[in-house]
Amino acid sequence: MPGPDQALYQLFHPQGRLGRRLPGDSAALFDWIERMAGGDHWVAHSLREHLPLWGWRLLFHMSNSGLLFRRYPAEEFDRRHGTWNSRSRNTNKAGLYDGQRHEIVVNARHWSGRILHHELGHVLDRMVSSLNTSFSTGLWHGFAPTRNGFLTDYAASHPQEYLAVCLERFLCDDSDALWLERNDPGMHAFLNALFELSSASY
Numbered sequence: 046m047p048g049p050d051q052a053l054y055q056l057f058h059p060q061g062r063l064g065r066r067l068p069g070d071s072a073a074l075f076d077w078i079e080r081m082a083g084g085d086h087w088v089a090h091s092l093r094e095h096l097p098l099w100g101w102r103l104l105f106h107m108s109n110s111g112l113l114f115r116r117y118p119a120e121e122f123d124r125r126h127g128t129w130n131s132r133s134r135n136t137n138k139a140g141l142y143d144g145q146r147h148e149i150v151v152n153a154r155h156w157s158g159r160i161l162h163h164e165l166g167h168v169l170d171r172m173v174s175s176l177n178t179s180f181s182t183g184l185w186h187g188f189a190p191t192r193n194g195f196l197t198d199y200a201a202s203h204p205q206e207y208l209a210v211c212l213e214r215f216l217c218d219d220s221d222a223l224w225l226e227r228n229d230p231g232m233h234a235f236l237n238a239l240f241e242l243s244s245a246s247y
């Protein structure tokens with residue numbers, strides 16, 4: 046199982062599998078974000094607002110991997126992804142990460158920063174898992190000894206949702222971040238290190 050330290054190494058260290066590809070600085074950050082919007086100016090505007098929390102190194106990785114964000118009107122979203130939703134245990138039908146197309150797809154009616162962060166959690170999971178074995182499963186087991194319960198029932202339902210929910214709540218809600226610090230210190234320390242390393246300008 047890949048541990049959190051190994052994941053951080055692979056993502057950010059100049060000798061890591063993904064870290065090796067990182068550019069020297071963040072000068073092109075908004076170009077990388079723009080590319081993920083696939084030409085939809087409304088989406089580009091929203092991504093520029095919500096995504097910088099992730100730090101430029103992670104955003105480079107996401108953009109460099111060809112990830113796209115798409116929004117669909119509610120009816121079209123349901124028609125295209127209704128069955129996908131139930132399979133991916135996405136009960137609120139607001140958005141999903143389509144791993145085959147490497148796209149984050151969002152119901153335009155429910156578009157929000159929370160959904161973007163949640164689905165990006167699934168992208169991160171897949172990116173690190175492609176280097177080793179299941180990343181979120183490693184975190185699920187690795188943090189179990191110091192974890193005092195789960196943030197939500199949905200987080201408790203599956204390792205992939207555990208990572209995505211913790212990440213979404215950590216970024217969006219200070220009281221949830223505090224809950225994590227007290228009840229799941231392993232996950233809290235990992236998320237802190239992840240976003241600090243991604244944003245730092247050393």
Ligand SMILES: [Zn+2]
Nearest residue numbers: 163167206209
């Ligand atoms: Zn999810």
